[in-house]
Amino acid sequence: xxxxxxxxxxxxxxxxxxxxxxxxxxWKRDNNGWWYQFSDGSYVRSSWLSINNVWYxxxxxxxxxxxxxxxxxxxxxxxxxNGDMKVGWVNVNNTWYYMNPFNGGxxxxxxxxxxxxxxxxxxxxxxEGRMTETNGRQNNSANTTSGSTSNQTSTAAFAQRxxxxxxxxxxxxxxxxxxxxSALMNSAGIRAKELVTLFSHTRPDGSSYRTLMPSGLMTWGxxxxxGQRSPESVMESWMNSQGHxxxxxSDDFSLIGVGCYSxxxxxxWVQNFGARR
Numbered sequence: 001x002x003x004x005x006x007x008x009x010x011x012x013x014x015x016x017x018x019x020x021x022x023x024x025x026x027w028k029r030d031n032n033g034w035w036y037q038f039s040d041g042s043y044v045r046s047s048w049l050s051i052n053n054v055w056y057x058x059x060x061x062x063x064x065x066x067x068x069x070x071x072x073x074x075x076x077x078x079x080x081x082n083g084d085m086k087v088g089w090v091n092v093n094n095t096w097y098y099m100n101p102f103n104g105g106x107x108x109x110x111x112x113x114x115x116x117x118x119x120x121x122x123x124x125x126x127x128e129g130r131m132t133e134t135n136g137r138q139n140n141s142a143n144t145t146s147g148s149t150s151n152q153t154s155t156a157a158f159a160q161r162x163x164x165x166x167x168x169x170x171x172x173x174x175x176x177x178x179x180x181x182s183a184l185m186n187s188a189g190i191r192a193k194e195l196v197t198l199f200s201h202t203r204p205d206g207s208s209y210r211t212l213m214p215s216g217l218m219t220w221g222x223x224x225x226x227g228q229r230s231p232e233s234v235m236e237s238w239m240n241s242q243g244h245x246x247x248x249x250s251d252d253f254s255l256i257g258v259g260c261y262s263x264x265x266x267x268x269w270v271q272n273f274g275a276r277r
Contacts, residue, residue: 025037025038025039032061032063033063033064034063034064034083035058035062035063035064036049036051036056036058036064043058043062044058044062045058045059045060045061045062046058046059046060054084054085055084055085055105056078056083056084056085057069057071057076057078057083057085064083065078065083066078066079066080066081066083067080068092074106074107075106075107075123076099076105076106076107077090077092077097077099077107085099085105086099086105087099087100087101087105088101095124095125096124096125097119097123097124097125098113098117098119098123098125100113100114102114107123108123109121109122109123110237110240155260155261155262155267156260158230158231158260158267159185159188159189159258159259159260160180160258161231162231162234162235162258162260162269162271163178163180163256163258165231165232165235166178166235166248166256166258166271169235169239169248169249170248170249173249175249175251176251176254178253178254178255178256178273179254179255179256180255180256180257180258181214181255181256181257181274182257183214183257184213184214184255184256184257184272184273184274185257185258185259186257187212187213187214187257187259187272188257188258188259188270188271188272189257189259189261189270190212190259191203191209191212191222191224191259191270191272192259192260192261192268192269192270193259193261193268195224195226195261195268195270196261196263196268199224199226199268201222201224209222209272212272213272213274214274216276216277217274217275217276217277218275218276218277219252219253219273219274219275220272220273220274221247221250221253221272221273221274222247222270222271222272222273223238223244223247223248223269223270223271223273224268224269224270224271225237225238225268225269226266226267226268226269227266227267228267228269229267234267234269238271247271247273248271250273252275253273253274253275254274254275254276255273255274255275255276256271256272256273256274257270257271257272258270258271258272259272
């Protein structure tokens with residue numbers, strides 16, 4: 001089953017925004033499959049149906065769907081025999097996927113599951129991944145491999161490209177661009193090197209990253225990441241993580257500094273944000 005889409009990380013605990021139909025009727029079957037008919041003879045098409053707190057999806061012809069279901073940008077899995085929406089871990093063709101019960105049964109992607117296992121951008125369980133953090137709160141993102149790096153590639157050019165991409169994202173939401181600040185560029189560069197020793201908002205000497213923030217700031221924030229191979233990759237990870245995205249799109253910030261540091265084949269990334277009084 002091909003279902004390779006990159007979805008945003010979602011923290012919502014809401015179920016699907018679809019109606020719950022009263023279970024006053026019964027299941028019917030013909031050569032084309034099962035459908036649910038209500039007592040007035042009507043039936044559901046192209047919608048979810050909840051019967052005794054079990055969710056089903058009825059296709060455009062009104063028949064119960066099974067297997068993978070894509071709705072918008074989200075993926076669900078419906079039992080191939082009974083049609084009920086599955087939650088928790090599901091094994092499909094010897095690949096494990098996590099259908100998050102805290103997110104309405106949507107497939108987790110590009111994150112760590114509640115029980116601590118990493119799933120990639122396609123939703124498939126992977127034994128290894130890459131972690132990012134934002135403002136001291138851990139958020140997880142894939143070790144994406146789009147783009148490439150080489151000894152000839154300037155990490156300074158990568159940092160400048162990240163700033164361009166940040167302002168591209170802000171422009172889409174009508175937000176003012178962030179200005180590159182030399183002091184924040186310096187702090188972000190130092191922090192990127194420090195991540196090799198300690199991947200955290202705590203510095204290797206035990207102090208907070210805030211000890212590197214230039215004086216005169218009234219607000220500040222930090223995003224960090226490791227393992228992404230290009231500015232596009234790291235921005236994709238950050239924009240698909242709620243905490244990172246909030247920093248990037250915050251109207252509390254007017255300044256930015258970006259650091260990129262290469263340690264062997266691994267790149268370390270930092271965004272430092274601020275606004276002056």
